[in-house]
Amino acid sequence: MDTKTLQDAAAAVVAPVPYCWLVTQSGARPMGRILTGEDWAVQFVADLRSDKVAEIQQSSAVQLIFQDAAQDAFVALAGTARLDKVVWKDAYEAYFPTERDRANATFVAVEVSLMRLWIRGVTPEPFGLHPTVLERDRADLWHLSP
Helix, strand or coil: CCHHHHHHHHHHHHCCCCEEEEEECCEEEEEECEEECCCCEEEEEEECCCHHHHHHHHCCEEEEEEEEHHHCEEEEEEEEEEEECCCCCHHHHHCCCCHHHHHCEEEEEEEEEEEEEEECCCCCCCCCCCCEEEEECCCCCEEEEC
């Protein structure tokens, strides 16, 4: 199977899922996310005062876990997180209602460098025994990992 087909299958799993698990060194928490572009950059709006931001500042290595149980599809993305300035949208006011809250809003941008895929009908059988792994190299090209 070629890497483009696998990336397309992973995108088809990730796109409709509104929440995923953000995994840092100390644990996992559900997050709403914004998938941006075809370069596998995923963003979250977060509070600079939160534990998750403090953990990311200590170690930028994170994982994102997506699940579509109805399709027997699971995608785990790993990469490096960084904090970015928020381009404000009114939808964020539900999470940052006051001026002080908005002043502490930040994007957590995750640049994905590794994918672990379990997608029934796409990844090899026996399903669920081993993930299909894609890694991004220094030239930003994706390769199957043995």
